[in-house]
Amino acid sequence: MPTTLERYAWLSIAAAAATITLKMLAWWLTGSLGMLSDALESLVNLAAALFALSMLRLAAAPWFAMPWSATFPRPQRISRRPI
Numbered sequence: 001m002p003t004t005l006e007r008y009a010w011l012s013i014a015a016a017a018a019t020i021t022l023k024m025l026a027w028w029l030t031g032s033l034g035m036l037s038d039a040l041e042s043l044v045n046l047a048a049a050l051f052a053l054s055m056l057r058l059a060a061a062p063w064f065a066m067p068w069s070a071t072f073p074r075p076q077r078i079s080r081r082p083i
Contacts, residue, residue, distance in 0.1 A: 003060065009053035016046035 023039035026032070 003056070005056050006053065006060075009049060009056055012049040013046065013053065016042060016049050020046060 020039055020042045023035055023042060027035035027039055
């Protein structure tokens, strides 16, 4: 089950894809190079949303699932002692 943050990332991906689709449709109907340029620029938004989703999944993964976990010691919690 995806977390709330992952759901927002998926929503962002869907919004970026819908924006690209609508702008490409507008370009196809009007032939406007400005619309084509804007649609291609929207690919950056899609790439950013995909990157955000991948980083959220990486951050949620347990430490032992990381490829570098065998080379680094597990982080220790530092307890605060009262002064």
